[in-house]
Amino acid sequence: MRITEPYTIFLRRLPSGKSVYYYQFRDEDGKRSPAYSTGTNKIAQARRVCQRLYNEGKFKKSNEILFKTFASGFFDDESDFCKWKEVNGSSLAKSTIASYKRLLENQILPFFGSMKLKKINTDTVKRWIVWCSEKCSAKTSNNAQSVFNIIMKSAKEKKLISEVPSSELAFRKIKKKERELLTVEELNRIYHSPLWGWECARRAFLTCAITGMRIGEITGLQTFEVGDDRLNVEHTLHPKFGLGPTKTRVCRFVPIPKSLGLKRQCGKTWAFEKPTEEKPCRADYIYGKLMLICDSLGIDHKARGITVHSLRNMFISYMRGSSFGETIDLKIKAVVGHADESMTDWYTYWKPEMFPEIYEIQEKLFKEITEV
Template sequence: MRVTEPYTIFPRTLSSGKTVYYYQFRDDKGHRSSAKSTGCTTISSAKRFCQKLYNEGAFKKDSSLSFSVYTQDFFSEHSRYYKWKVANKERISRETMLAYDKFLRNQLIPFFSDYKITAIKRSDVKEWVIWANDKWSPKTVNSAQTVLNLIFKQAIDEEIIENNPCYNLSFRTIQKKHRELLTIEEVRDLYNNGKWWYDNKLIFLLDIITGMRISEVVALQSEDIHDNYIDVKHSYSRQFGLGSTKTNECRFVPIPTELAKTLRLRRGFLFINHEGQNIGKPLNINSFYTNLTENYTYCGIDYKSRGLTVHTNRDFYNTYLESENVPEPKIRAVIGHKDSSMTNLYTYWKPDMFSEVYSAQEKLYRIITE
């Protein structure tokens, strides 16, 4: 291998007996990086692999590495950032990776694109904040700053930079929007008098009576429904299909036996599209929201001024259980909050551990349906 080349390629024999080629690159000072696998088993394919990395700027670990080059495919499933998360058993959903990538492309790249990754100072980040504040909401800017912080932390881990210019940088204050809750009378009116499409009436009832996320509701399959509880293991998105829950944790959710009987009559995915290009696939969540907001209006509920959102049903259920004196740890467990002190119950959960929830739930079910 010629010394003038910016990288060295050499074979390693794995414990399995398979030979794989590894590479090391040299920086401007002649220092070699740690060895990394090309994943290739021939010298020719390993050379092509390394040349491609070199052409894309991946070997430029010196001051010439630009922000845009360093962050290229940063949030893809093939990136070092993602692979380290997986290796460290830190779950991160594809939806989250996609959201991070959008903040990177929309809010960060337009400003930092040509900045050298090693030259970005705290004052530059502050200038970006001022620039971004004129273009986006405080919430969006805060989210983009969080992504920027992740990128700098990764650069530190890779020994590209020594300090994080985002460290301990304050976030913008967000004015909380006025949000109200539905009353029990309104919930009853919506259920009994709303103009529901297909399965949306049943979805609304299930959402209100369990506090499940709507993405978890449309992911339900017949095997998840038991006599008096639901095994919540998945969420569903139209873009990525069936995936883990938002918290990446499974949980059991109590359910009235009468409602469980209705659900157990179904096979496969419980709620599917009945029209359009995706007939037979899990329900498009947007169609439920559209129908729900129409019913708000039909039932005389001004959902805009009251700040009723996609979380309204969960908020209603949470508040209802509080009013019925259900212990907070149990509320958080059935709602599915990440920091619940009872999230480890999945391995030894029993219905009688949640008698207060069942009692309150049965009462609410009767009020709504009778």
């Protein structure tokens, strides 16, 4: 009796001239699938790809495929999703991929894992969102819903489901956390504290306060990106994954007052460099020192919700509350790197000479924080 293999592998020459192994498989009814690329021109590697897919049950009929089977390896480097992101110029940061994997593992698979893709409907998703509301914050739940949408959209594109069941469902409302921001007088006392240890940490704190930059952008700033009156912000530094793109994946320049004198205080490689090593000052060191100094000054950072990121809140509030008011909102958004009003950003090209108000306010804030 002839035994039919669950899949066949064959070499196909692409229009570019490159040869790649493709595969086809037969579902449980014996129906042959369209041809899919293995992404390799090596037969052994192509066989491993097909065997892995077969072991994961991805050669079954679409109405029998489990969610966990389809989602297996979805965010791996060699997955269809990540390859497509890379090809179309929208590849995600390693830290983002890692967070997607955590959400899939902790919030999505425990509920949907053993369900068949075809059986997941809008009512099922609603029950999941209620389930999430009892286990995690609204922000985490919303992030998980976004990841779930990505996976189900891919399932629809592969014609495994007819509709994305969560496409019309709203996200949970996030209640804004009340914070009591640091005052300029408190910033002055914190800046002059003798407890900073490394001077680079004190300078990083000051730069955060007068630019509103994210702490990862501060620690990831390299010496060649520092000018007399501006910073070229192109990266963020992640403690685990190293240098990566900014949160919005957009490079920008940030004005700084010349009196800050940051350029002449930079390290050999990093703008905020450890005193004895050619390594950047870490965000957790700056955060730890800030909390220590707040404690020493009697500032209840826990009750007030104060963190390093609070300096960003403080900067934006200070700018918007200035005498220039809402007339500089667009410029503030450009400085801090917010992604909203994308079409306006697309047509706007900022230059240093277009920021006289920002420089004036920064100069005043710099003096208020540093004066003895």
